[in-house]
Amino acid sequence: MTDLVPAEFAEAVGAYEPDPVDVDAPFAVTGATWLRRLPRLLEDLLARWDLTVDGPTCWGQCAVVLPVTGPHGTAALKVSWPHLEARSEHLALRHWEGHGAVRLARADPARFALLLERLDASTDLVDVPIDKACGVIGDLLAQLSSPAISRTPTLSAYAARHAVGTNRALDGGLPRRFVEQARHLAVDLAADPVVDSCLVHSDLHYTNVLSAERQPWLAIDPKPMAGDRAFEVAPALWNRSDALGSGSSVRWLLRRRVEIICERSGIDEARAKAWTIVREVDNATGLASGSDRVGLAVAIIKAMND
Template identity: 35%
Template structure:
């Protein structure tokens, strides 16, 4: 197993992005696909609805080639449709992935918006239990614990030094008692889980290795379009942590600590990428910090 550098698909040059449409046409020709409309939501590349030659509904994703995309493909191949969309084809050189298209496809965030956050948390916990498994031997995967270096490296004043030091201290404690590593999604949140028939499956994994509770961190700070605006945010976070602890057989304090650490990590990433100052994570992370004391 290869613990690669963190999967960080930062936006590429405009020239690379401008070539994506032509690349999609070329890949579709070679793979005998009929391209449908561009699908919304991608921040890293281009996503097309597509139909295979045998009539199967699919999704063609084009992203910047590299280790991050290979890790995504490795994870999807390992799951082979169990809890995540199935990978049908992958071209590392052209940065192309062909995935099955999930039926209905509505995002899990809808449950939160309908007042069913507990149900959404239960879905995410169930997916973690399905997705977490020994990583394939010799797979190219990111080292999730290596991502913490971004917190250490960030000295920008927009990241409160107190929060940085608190996150690093909690991480040291978490790492000292880390559970055996497993294959992680790495970015498991409410917009990366879609309805598929009567169930739910994940999309867009980072593809990483790390302790199982790491994957709780991202969901505890999401969805950013809904969570920070809830008046009962503290109660929501307390219920989430309790539900995750019960389903995953983990300590509540450990789950809350991972949520806070990942919230600070996302802030450091936003600053590093020049995409913001991380304020969308702050309210949820602040509540989680109080649960670690």
């Protein structure tokens, strides 16, 4: 089964330390240890669920996905390195029941294994014109809109845990005024009664949307939270940054993405901009001044302030 684990994936995951957010959880394990167990785990899952691999392995930052055929036709077997963000993925997919998202057939949560509807892994939104791609994301966010469910992380806890006014943030490459602004915004947004009211995907961007047969596009790979729908917009801004151009066009194009997504999803634009500032300060915390990622964060924050 080692041939089902791509070398590039193994090289990246092999460096992972146990999930630092929840190191005391029983599933916490280094990437290297998990990789040693992965071939046997795949073998066991394929046998137990009566699956046959019928194509090359796909992979992302934390999971391998095997195209398989089983008793009910074609499917995709996803097995993730155990980490907090993946812990409740099966709960969200079961709740959505295929409405705007990939359909879940069965799950083994203890082993972070999911049997999913097979989508077209070769066709995502990366090469779709950006306005159209943002419209698709907005439409999917509208479909995914639903009340929060239990046993998922909360956005209020995120706001508290990522206290963006800490010394670590101030020691990084972001201007102090942005760090202070994000800290105040996080406090204000977390105090709102809606902060933990909705089930949010939290990572819906251009490679986490795949072509499907049931409808043109479906969301994959949620990192579920009980949160505020306005938290959802930011990933579509920092991804596909190569399409932002340079100079004065950058701010206009960023605001254009926000406008399209919010209009199509029914998300409040002002709240989306506020949460984006919080998320971008969090993303840039601890990074060196002058790095490309800090530069992108500054550009996004400036655009959200216009």
